[in-house]
Amino acid sequence: MKRFHKYELTKILLNVNRIMSSSLDLDRVSDTILKESAKALNADHASLFLTNEKLKRLVLVRAIGLTGDDIGNIKLLGSWEVINSHVVKRKRPLIVNDVTSNRIFRNKNLPFFKEALPIKSFIASPLKSDNSVVGVLIIGNRKRPGHLFTRKDVKLLAGLSNYIAMALLNAKVYQRLKDLYVSTVTSLVRAVDAKDRYTRGHSERVMKYALAIGKEMNLDKETYENLRLSSLLHDIGKIGIKESVLDKPGRLSRAEKNQIIGHPSIGTKIVESIDDFHNIIKGIRDHHERFDGKGYPGHLKGETISIEGRIIAIADTFDAITTDRPYQRHCTEKEAFFEIINASSTQFDPQAIKAFILSFSKRPETWRSTG
Numbered sequence: 001m002k003r004f005h006k007y008e009l010t011k012i013l014l015n016v017n018r019i020m021s022s023s024l025d026l027d028r029v030s031d032t033i034l035k036e037s038a039k040a041l042n043a044d045h046a047s048l049f050l051t052n053e054k055l056k057r058l059v060l061v062r063a064i065g066l067t068g069d070d071i072g073n074i075k076l077l078g079s080w081e082v083i084n085s086h087v088v089k090r091k092r093p094l095i096v097n098d099v100t101s102n103r104i105f106r107n108k109n110l111p112f113f114k115e116a117l118p119i120k121s122f123i124a125s126p127l128k129s130d131n132s133v134v135g136v137l138i139i140g141n142r143k144r145p146g147h148l149f150t151r152k153d154v155k156l157l158a159g160l161s162n163y164i165a166m167a168l169l170n171a172k173v174y175q176r177l178k179d180l181y182v183s184t185v186t187s188l189v190r191a192v193d194a195k196d197r198y199t200r201g202h203s204e205r206v207m208k209y210a211l212a213i214g215k216e217m218n219l220d221k222e223t224y225e226n227l228r229l230s231s232l233l234h235d236i237g238k239i240g241i242k243e244s245v246l247d248k249p250g251r252l253s254r255a256e257k258n259q260i261i262g263h264p265s266i267g268t269k270i271v272e273s274i275d276d277f278h279n280i281i282k283g284i285r286d287h288h289e290r291f292d293g294k295g296y297p298g299h300l301k302g303e304t305i306s307i308e309g310r311i312i313a314i315a316d317t318f319d320a321i322t323t324d325r326p327y328q329r330h331c332t333e334k335e336a337f338f339e340i341i342n343a344s345s346t347q348f349d350p351q352a353i354k355a356f357i358l359s360f361s362k363r364p365e366t367w368r369s370t371g
């Protein structure tokens with residue numbers, strides 16, 4: 001039987017630490033913790049429950065080695081609640097090598113007995129912070145039949161748990177900061193949109209459309225997150241333009257036109273001054289570039305335009321066409337759709353257009369300007 005050494009514990013901690021230092025993303029950190037712990041205990045299932053402050057109870061945040069149906073069963077039948085409340089109450093790990101004969105599970109309605117869950121044995125370890133339980137980590141089932149969880153496994157998991165609790169709390173705090181950050185940026189953007197009576201809600205709709213396209217393009221997580229903020233902030237440069245120019249129904253003078261055309265560059269300057277925003281500059285700078293090189297401010301062509309800029313260009317145009325503007329009444333979503341796909345390869349990136357078509361046909365509700 002495999003035994004665990006300090007060496008293995010160190011290896012797992014180092015792996016978790018590596019992910020922690022490269023990303024504070026809660027999903028990634030949770031995923032690494034589950035995979036590493038399951039690997040260390042030679043198990044094929046791991047699930048992580050964390051305290052939800054709003055609901056004031058533990059909720060399942062991630063599981064590996066279970067099917068969607070299994071997870072449905074967990075939520076529905078509450079078997080894990082029995083385990084969790086046991087662990088939370090005692091603040092000690094629980095080892096069960098045969099759920100069918102364990103005294104905790106005398107309630108015959110639990111899915112273990114109906115074999116609804118493919119778990120026969122498990123270790124549940126409390127994740128403690130300041131002596132209170134903030135979560136429970138459950139590692140279940142041996143890959144090799146006949147193998148039982150041992151006291152050594154419990155020890156290993158208990159050793160890991162303290163570190164995991166700290167890692168998760170850091171990721172959670174970071175997530176909360178990120179949410180706060182996005183809501184602060186949203187208020188700022190609303191203030192900019194409110195300058196122009198025609199563009200109320202514009203930036204948030206553009207973000208919704210841009211993310212829908214980004215999803216179809218399978219962007220990596222970092223680019224997707226950059227797209228989120230850069231689409232939301234794409235018109236931040238309009239902060240420096242007078243309402244009378246933004247709202248003007250008639251023809252614009254050359255000077256006024258120059259002011260409008262200057263907003264991607266002004267936006268770039270605004271975000272350049274903020275350290276954390278350097279990743280979102282491209283999307284703001286490039287959202288009026290055209291695929292054929294006839295856009296502004298850089299007259300960039302093809303893929304020299306950032307992917308964020310190419311996507312925001314479609315999202316921005318879709319919103320401009322489907323909402324009233326000083327110079328035009330709005331078109332229907334369908335009319336906007338055809339107008340945009342007609343400009344594939346000239347104004348817009350054909351790859352991003354492909355994703356736009358897919359999203360528009362699969363999820364038309366996303367592309368409703370009132371939604």
Ligand SMILES: [Fe+2]
Nearest residue numbers: 234235263287
């Ligand atoms: Fe713009």
